[in-house]
Amino acid sequence: MNRTNKGTKRGRMIALLASTVMVSVAGAGLPLRPAVAQEAARVYDFNIPAKPIRAAMNDIVRVSGIDVVFAETPAASAMGNPVRGSLTPSQAVATLLSGTGVTYGFTDSNTVTISATGERLGAVDDGSVLLDSIIVRTQGATTEGTGSYTTTQMNTATPLGLSIRETPQSVSVVTQQKIEDKNYQTLEEALLDTPGITAFQGNTGDRWNYYARGQQISGILYDGLKYSSGSFTRDLTASDDMAVYDRVEVVRGATGLSQGTGNPSATINLVRKRPTAGNQSSVTVTGSSWGHGSILFDTSGQLNDDGSVRGRFVANAGAGDWYQDHNERSKLQFYGTVEADIGEATTVNLGVSYQKDREDGYAGGGFPVRADGSFYDLDPTDFLGADWNYLRKEATTVYFDLEHEFANDWTLEFTSQGKWSEGDLLTYYHYPDSMGNLTYNPRRWWGDDRQFSADCVTSAPMGQLRAI
Template identity: 40%
Template sequence: MRQPISLRAAARARSLSAVLIAFLASACLPYPGSDAHAQGRTDSAAQHYDIPPGPLAEALSRYAQQSGAAIVMDAADLQGLRTPGLTGTHGVEEGFRLLLQGSGFAVTRTSAGYLLRKAPGMPPVTALPSITVQASAPLDGTTEGTGSYTTHSMGTATGLALSMRETPQSLSVISRQRMDDQAMVNIEDAVEGTPGIVMQKAGGERVTFYARGFWIRNLTYDGLPSYYDGDTVASPDLAMYDRVEIVRGATGLTTGAGTPSAAINMVRKKPTHDFQMSVTGSVGRWNNFRSDVDVSGPLNAQASVRGRAVVGYQNKDSFVDVVNNESTLLYATLAADLGPRTLLTVGGALQRDNNRNTWGGVPWAADGSDLHLPRNSYFGYDWEFWDKENKELFADLEHRLANGWKIRVGASKRWSRMEYLGTHLLNYGTWSQAGAHYAAPIDTANYALQVSGPFTLLGRRHELIWGANLQKTHRMLAGGQGTLLTSGIDVHNWRPDSLPKPDFDLQMLRNEYRHEQRSTFLATRWNPADRLKLILGARLDWYDYDARTRWMGTTSAADYQVTRHPTYYAGVIYDLDAWHSAYASYTDIFEPQSERTLSGDLIDPIVGENYEVGIKGEYFEGTLNTSLALFRILQKNRAALLADQAGCPANSCYGPTGKVRSQGIEAEVSGELTRQWRVAAGYTWTDAEYVRNDADPGLEGQRFDTAFPQHLFKLSTLYRLSGEWERWRVGGGVQWQSGTYMAGLNAGQPFRIEQKAYAVANLLVGFQASSNLDLQLNVSNLFDKRYYHSLGSHPGWGGVARYGTPRNFLLTARYTF
């Protein structure tokens, strides 16, 4: 039987309306006095802590750092006293009391903080009993096993481990619980569920993500950046990840070169101190079969060495005829305590996706009108494929120094391979078909060193992090293409077996790119007052880029170097009360480009600024987070495809567009409304337009990308029933977006491709059959909405539009040991 809801949980349920009203009106309310505010922060605002075993003096210093409470003490008085550590959720004074229990010491609160004093009548001991307070989420941000839709710590934006409320940028997290509830399989599913982010698929396996009007290229793994391109890199399988962290806006401080759209950080699952194992199997529409095994636990009696392995296999057809995907995942990681303060983590993964799919998708009429083709239409051949493979090795060494400081050294090596043989339709007034055979290997190496910890200045405690990074990427695209058919095409009577497998000149194209980025950065979190926090940072980047291309016998080369490019970051957070904070942030934008001009030169990097202001709320001990943000992004020198390709020495030439501005509003709520009710919802309005366009002045004042919706709303929710129905849970969601379109000229005639506003609803029902067995049914596109998920860019260059997936189901059984 489930335990009765506590008084605190009951109070939470009664206060929901007050929370929502307070969040919207907090900026207008009078601020409480400083004493009352401090009292709320120290007595009632519980936090989550993870204090490792060790000397009591060091534990108290670490606790003071994490809680933000100043303590005056003489470490000599605590010599020889140790603590087994403290994990869990509690208020500041309660945490001090538990840490000091049985030590013969206590703390007294003063106007300047806390004073450590001897407690009369209590003899000290040299070892303290184990103290464990049940926590809803660990301090390091781990979401597995918490059942939460949020996290308590993220470092993706600044490198500092801060809560969502303490970070002056828009944040989202896809927790392990949300992945399981919504039956997410790979990063594409996670992005579809993230507020403010849009996924598009131009044809079969060409995946792109967008936020705030721009392409997302910043993908990191446990904080280490890696090259990502949906054309050539397999979409990461989520079975090996604890959570997906998303920072919207520019993240130049932590990633250096990159887009101002968003950064996605994939956080891997870690080995656990206790044995755990789960076996998961699922079956769905269109012969969708998947199985996963996840095993974790100690490898010796002391649990100082721990391991984890995840194996996954999926084979599925599609609502599109002929299409099939076979995916295999192998993941293994090892964690070893090299000492009481040193942790080594190593691991590796292999993901192989064999995709029987075409290069193209659904074609349009020459004027962009809908041909109303069946959703299962496949305009390729049965010999086409688009295979991808990811391999990686990684290592992380963390050493905790005295007084809360730590050193982290990380390294990773990734190998991605892609090969495809495919076709797509062309419609420049008459139908034709092109094909291509390409291979694209990508090798990326990353190395990072970070030193972080607290320091005291003018009687107040602050935080600092310094880091250095080296990233090397070598990528290549080689192959050939050509025209297969110029007549006899009937899109209403297509036969996938009507054309034999062609041969292409694989020496036609060979593009090779090498780039190296060396960086160093410094960030500080200043604590000038109880309510006020300042985050200041700067980064220097050395960027080397080298490109060698060969197109139909013509060879060209170009390179550039950027030396000591500075990136600045500034953020301010002001606590309005115990639950709400206002913030503002600024960061620079620096994005190298690989596009070439008609003269064959590389276009200079994009530069610009990212501004954001907002208000955040944190309720129920951090289990519910809300945010409201206004943003503005300014970009200069962005490359655009030239309308006139005459004289182009490559297969495509570009020009600088001048200046682009993106601005908008983001609102989000995620976490627990009650003990039984979880929610994740967000609304985004984005207005991106050309402010100046040197290549085409007629675009000035026009929308930058009309295929990106201006309005986007996403909602996911789950409710666990009570009483006799306590084993059941129900949930669902909806995704709505405003209309999108593409317009221009096709063979001299105007065209317009359009998808009007639409909404898609989802449903889930779960049943806890026993303490070990859980069953769940997910229904997607509940009302079988017919819509275009992706439009493509032009009816002439290819039928690459894509229908949204029709109504489908997935039944999942999970057995835990």
């Protein structure tokens, strides 16, 4: 089974029957020659046991994100060498293929081609050589570790895993690299920077509304699953913290192909981080001039020797003062997920997350205006409530995904989530009276919210469908 980077969907394998013919020299096959281009010298942690070259190359792709091109011949099923340690992609490939009779060459900084030494590629009567079918493997949809500001495929507009160029709608992707560059902490911060999207607070401080093309966005997805995102629902559910997400996909316009009824505004899809094949860990500490700080710990990697079981754990904690007077907030977030290959054709992912949000001196949205539309003499740091206004939220989410590959490139993907949330907030409204004075009106809401969502998609190449 050919596997690639396991983001939300494996990189597509595109079978290309080459129509190009190459003139042979003295009737001999064309041996592969190493290209002069060299891959980047970035070092990755590999822990790949001895296994067939095809399977081991897939592991190298998952860790490093390089592309691999090779003829689909018996040489790809030969046993490769173990690959362990901190290596560049070139060193990893060289270690894997040493002594196997298979050669390689980097055709550019991110693409390696491998072939059996002296392998004939199929001569035809006119003396030319017809290339075999070639398998092209890409890095997949995951953006983490790529340094890219785009993704090779997305599933928000359609469930087909199309590239941005192939998607027939206006789309944007907030990748992991951009999240890190701009230090986005929450979804609203990311969307404020996204073309065509307007984000602003509602009449409570944590009730953010998003608009596109003159319409409010009601379609907020998590791993492609839709959840209710109305104003009162958001009063009870925890904020969307970017610590556990790989990217945010935005499709402007209706997405009826994937969501049934389409909203003419836009659809927002948050795609969570998955376990990585290589071991990695990071600690990120942030602080602000207001007196607020946070620490993020993220670790991922293999949980057994052959890499068939992988895990990831994220812990995020923050506390301190905010820019508004009397406002103090804290957050605690945990996310854990385990992914396992069951045989050659099935992958299962199970995860759970927990988040707790706390605010004292909770603000009741933006500032009011006078009856004639003029502004009061207020500073952005002013707080118009009472120090006993508060916000309390907790949320637990459970994830279960299954992918299975049948014969003849048929695939089945099952995705499901369950979310349990509860919230309690004491906030306020201000209304101007006839004299222009502000009237203070405290309001309290509390309740719980439970949502469950599942999706099952079966797909096959068009040629297979025509044969039915």
